[in-house]
Amino acid sequence: MIYLALIMTFLAVILAFYLIYIPLKENIHRSSRESRDRINKELEEMFIFLPFENFFMVKLGLGAGVGMLGFILFSTGTAMAPFISAGLGALLGFYLPELFIAFLRRRRRKQFSEQFIDGLVMLSNGLRAGFTLQQAMELLVDEMPAPLSQEFELILREYRLGVEIDQALQNAVTRTKDEDLDLAVSAIVITRRMGGNLAEIFERIVNMVRDRKLLGGKAAALTAQGKIQALVVGALPYGFGFILFQINPDMLRLMWTTIPGFIGLVIVVILDLIGYLWVKKIADVKY
Numbered sequence: 001m002i003y004l005a006l007i008m009t010f011l012a013v014i015l016a017f018y019l020i021y022i023p024l025k026e027n028i029h030r031s032s033r034e035s036r037d038r039i040n041k042e043l044e045e046m047f048i049f050l051p052f053e054n055f056f057m058v059k060l061g062l063g064a065g066v067g068m069l070g071f072i073l074f075s076t077g078t079a080m081a082p083f084i085s086a087g088l089g090a091l092l093g094f095y096l097p098e099l100f101i102a103f104l105r106r107r108r109r110k111q112f113s114e115q116f117i118d119g120l121v122m123l124s125n126g127l128r129a130g131f132t133l134q135q136a137m138e139l140l141v142d143e144m145p146a147p148l149s150q151e152f153e154l155i156l157r158e159y160r161l162g163v164e165i166d167q168a169l170q171n172a173v174t175r176t177k178d179e180d181l182d183l184a185v186s187a188i189v190i191t192r193r194m195g196g197n198l199a200e201i202f203e204r205i206v207n208m209v210r211d212r213k214l215l216g217g218k219a220a221a222l223t224a225q226g227k228i229q230a231l232v233v234g235a236l237p238y239g240f241g242f243i244l245f246q247i248n249p250d251m252l253r254l255m256w257t258t259i260p261g262f263i264g265l266v267i268v269v270i271l272d273l274i275g276y277l278w279v280k281k282i283a284d285v286k287y
Contacts, residue, residue, distance in 0.1 A: 042101055045175045046108055047150055059097050066093030074256055084262065108147050109176065115148040116180050117209055124202035133188070133198070134159065151176060166192065180209050227280060234276035237268060 036052050043050055070089030071082045119140050126136030134156065141153045151172050158168040169185040184205055191198045245252045255261040 039098070039101070042105060046101075046104055047147075048104075055097060059094050062096050063090045063094035066090060066096070074262075084266075088266075109178065112147050112151065112176055113178055113180065115144060116178065116184075117206055117213075119144050119148050119152070120180075120184060120202050120206050120209075124199045124206070127199040127202070133165070180205070183209075226282060230276050230279035233279055234272060237272050 039055060040052055043055070067086045067090030070085035070087075074085040075082045122140050122143060123133075123136045126139050127133070131139065137152050137156055141149045141156065143149075144152075155165075155168045155172050158171065159165050163171075166185075166189050169188060173182045173185050184202065187201045187205060188198065190196075191201060241252065255265045
């Protein structure tokens with residue numbers, strides 16, 4: 001009977017593995033392809049030509065390194081604390097490169113938005129001087145820094161390879177997701193089809209964008225207090241924890257030397273992060 005039970009258990013495990021693993025494997029492969037395509041696209045949009053295999057190795061290395069660091073830091077705690085902290089650290093380290101890419105994308109878009117006004121003024125001046133739109137773009141590429149020059153250089157490359165200038169400009173809007181560029185591209189497309197003075201239109205767009213950025217600066221100043229409050233709310237628990245540790249370290253040490261304390265510590269960190277993001281979201285005004 002014992003051998004029969006072992007055989008039946010073994011067959012049940014194989015059947016469960018077959019029923020669960022095959023669909024899960026397909027989902028994993030599909031998710032992996034989507035993740036690969038997304039990361040490659042994001043890197044290419046920032047003109048960072050890094051093979052996905054190298055990027056994935058960086059993720060694995062950081063995951064292993066941060067996981068080992070978490071294991072070492074909590075090795076003096078309970079039996080489960082090192083493994084839990086190692087798992088959380090490995091998860092954090094594995095996704096750190098993607099968070100860094102998101103940071104680079106935000107910084108690049110901000111730089112593009114700040115440079116675009118000067119670039120639009122240069123295009124307007126070039127058109128007034130008698131240049132064609134393509135010649136004015138070449139002047140912009142030569143005179144302006146990255147990322148603005150990179151995007152317009154790519155527009156010109158696509159145009160030289162046979163892509164319509166309107167489509168090349170729309171591709172740039174898709175890459176940058178910049179509202180000001182979208183407005184300028186719409187003006188270019190309409191003017192090319194219906195006629196008009198593109199230099200004057202660019203000048204009006206520049207004035208409108210400057211007014212909007214001025215309004216945005218005022219809104220940022222008014223919401224600065226809310227953002228500072230978010231930082232204070234997020235930092236208070238850690239500040240009080242540090243003070244309590246200086247006063248009575250044995251009491252606070254229970255937070256990472258016992259399983260209930262460690263679970264409570266994880267819950268506190270998660271809730272504190274949610275509170276910080278919530279307050280920050282309230283203070284984030286779109287304009």
